[in-house]
Amino acid sequence: MDQDEMDVLRQRRMDAMKREATQKQEWLQQGHGQYSEIPDERAFFDECKKSKNLICHFYRDATFRCKIVDKHLTLLAPKHLETKFVKIDAEKCKFLVERLRIVVLPAICLVKNGKTVDYVVGFDDLGGTDDFPTEMLEWRIARADVINYSGDLLTPPIAGQSKKPSSILGREQKKTIRGKADDDSSDEDDW
Numbered sequence: 001m002d003q004d005e006m007d008v009l010r011q012r013r014m015d016a017m018k019r020e021a022t023q024k025q026e027w028l029q030q031g032h033g034q035y036s037e038i039p040d041e042r043a044f045f046d047e048c049k050k051s052k053n054l055i056c057h058f059y060r061d062a063t064f065r066c067k068i069v070d071k072h073l074t075l076l077a078p079k080h081l082e083t084k085f086v087k088i089d090a091e092k093c094k095f096l097v098e099r100l101r102i103v104v105l106p107a108i109c110l111v112k113n114g115k116t117v118d119y120v121v122g123f124d125d126l127g128g129t130d131d132f133p134t135e136m137l138e139w140r141i142a143r144a145d146v147i148n149y150s151g152d153l154l155t156p157p158i159a160g161q162s163k164k165p166s167s168i169l170g171r172e173q174k175k176t177i178r179g180k181a182d183d184d185s186s187d188e189d190d191w
Contacts, residue, residue: 024081028081030050030051030084031084032051032077032081032082032083032084032085033077033078033081034077034078034085035070035073035074035076035077035085035086035087036085036086036087037086037087037088037089038056038086038087038088039088039092040088040092040093041093041095041096043088044056044086044088044093044096047084047086048111048114049114050084051083051084052082052112052113053082053083053084053111053112053146053147054083054084054086054109054110054111054112054146055073055083055084055085055086055108055109055110055111055141055146055147056086056087056088056108056109056111057069057070057073057085057086057087057088057106057107057108057109058087058088058090058093058097058100058102058105058106058107058108058109059087059088059089059090059105059106060089060090060091060105061089063105063106065105065106065122065123065130066105066106068106068130069106069108069137070087072134072137073085073087073108073137075134076134076137076138076141076147079138080147080148082147082148083146083147090102090105090107100116100119102119102121104121104122106122107119107120107121107122108120108121108141110141110144110146111146112144112145112146117144117145117146118143118144118146120137120140120141125140126140127156127158132158133157133158135151135157135158136156136157136158138157139151139153139156139157140156
């Protein structure tokens with residue numbers, strides 16, 4: 001590779017970086033990078049037209065689990081500038097809730113190119129518990145190709161963490177009457 005080819009490659013990379021920087025600035029001007037509330041259905045459709053990727057959380061103030069989803073989406077919004085993160089009160093947009101067939105809250109609507117591609121309804125897809133990690137929600141949203149995800153889409157992020165301790169031979173350790181050194185001495189598993 002001679003100097004001319006190196007200069008051509010360098011120039012191409014510089015142009016690509018400039019395009020990425022201008023795209024990032026456009027996204028920030030459109031409100032990407034923050035988790036905001038939209039007032040009504042008209043604003044929802046406007047946001048769908050403006051942004052290529054949109055994540056909309058349908059919530060209700062009285063639902064505790066909606067606050068849990070809010071916490072996770074607030075953490076994900078600055079991390080994924082390519083997607084607009086919004087929330088809308090399900091009680092204020094009856095037409096949209098009926099049209100999108102939203103029955104269970106919290107419901108996260110995943111929109112790509114103005115079309116709904118997937119829903120995350122409740123916490124069943126997120127492990128079925130209230131204390132799921134943000135990475136689990138990020139992985140679930142990435143399965144719909146609405147955000148750029150660097151991990152493995154085939155295995156959830158907590159799949160490798162939930163293994164029970166095993167012995168050197170790879171077999172599962174059995175609980176004994178006297179217990180082990182790492183025994184937490186709880187009686188939850190005894191019955």
